[in-house]
Amino acid sequence: MTIKVLVAYATKNRSTAEIARTITEVLREQGLDAEMRLARDVGEVHAYDAVVLGSPLYEGQWHKDARRFAERHREALAERPVWLFSSGPLDESADEGDLPPVPAVRRILISVQAEEHVTFGGCLTDDAQGWMARMVVKAGKAGDFRDYEQISAWALRIGSTLLGEPAADPGGRT
Template sequence: MTVKVLVAYATKNGSTAEIARTITEVLREEGLEAELRPVADVGELQEYDAVVLGSPLYKGQWHKDARRFAKRRREELAQRPVWLFSSGPLDASASERNIPPVPSVRRLLIEIHAKEHATFGGCLTEDARSWAARMIVKAGHGGDFRDVKQISAWAQHVGVTLRGGAAPRREER
């Protein structure tokens, strides 16, 4: 039986969607059936054996769509293996060290018994949608800090864990 994984995400400018797409592709390469969906388009979770859920960080919070999804689906998520990821640091810090989840994501991690959380570098370019984001870029604080090797390695770890059965939860809570 092939393990079916939902890779669900929220995004504002598209970079978290691209991270989720990379994760989906790697999971498929690992022999899993992986389905990519924005959280707003996710139907029932019954058909999925596992979930990877990701969101960009804004002012220390997940995107409202991801927060809403996690809150409404908390019980369903707690019944299957779940991995969480955040994107956001606009520097190389996420590639250089393990960045723990922000407090609200840490609480979610505990509530749904997620296996682990990863923080990936973010991306903010001059074509960002909001005025505030464009001002951040104009001030010289933008750029693409996503590390595809790091993202792929993490996704491969998730895939190997799912193919091999239950793995111990990471004690990063």
């Protein structure tokens, strides 16, 4: 039996989509049937055995599409394994150790009974959309702080868990 995994994400400037794509590809390489979809486009989650949900952080909040997804599917999510990720810090802090989820994300973590949450470094480029993003770019704080090795290791651990195998990367983050 093939394990179906939904990798749902919200994004504003496409950098979280690239993280979701990496997670999806790693899960597929492990033999899982992983599907990547925008959170706002997902109608039902009942067809999936597990869900990975991610969002960028803006001013300490998840993107509204991810928050709405979590609320709309709260009961169904609580019935299957769920992993959450945030992207956002525009510095090296995500590489220096585990960053706890912001309060709003912690509430989602608890309400859907997620397995875990991780925060990855974010990415903000010169062509970023939105007033706040443009101000951050103008202040010289833009950059790409995503660590694809870290992202892949986390996805490997998810896949190993779903497949009932020992963790593929004991050095991976929680």
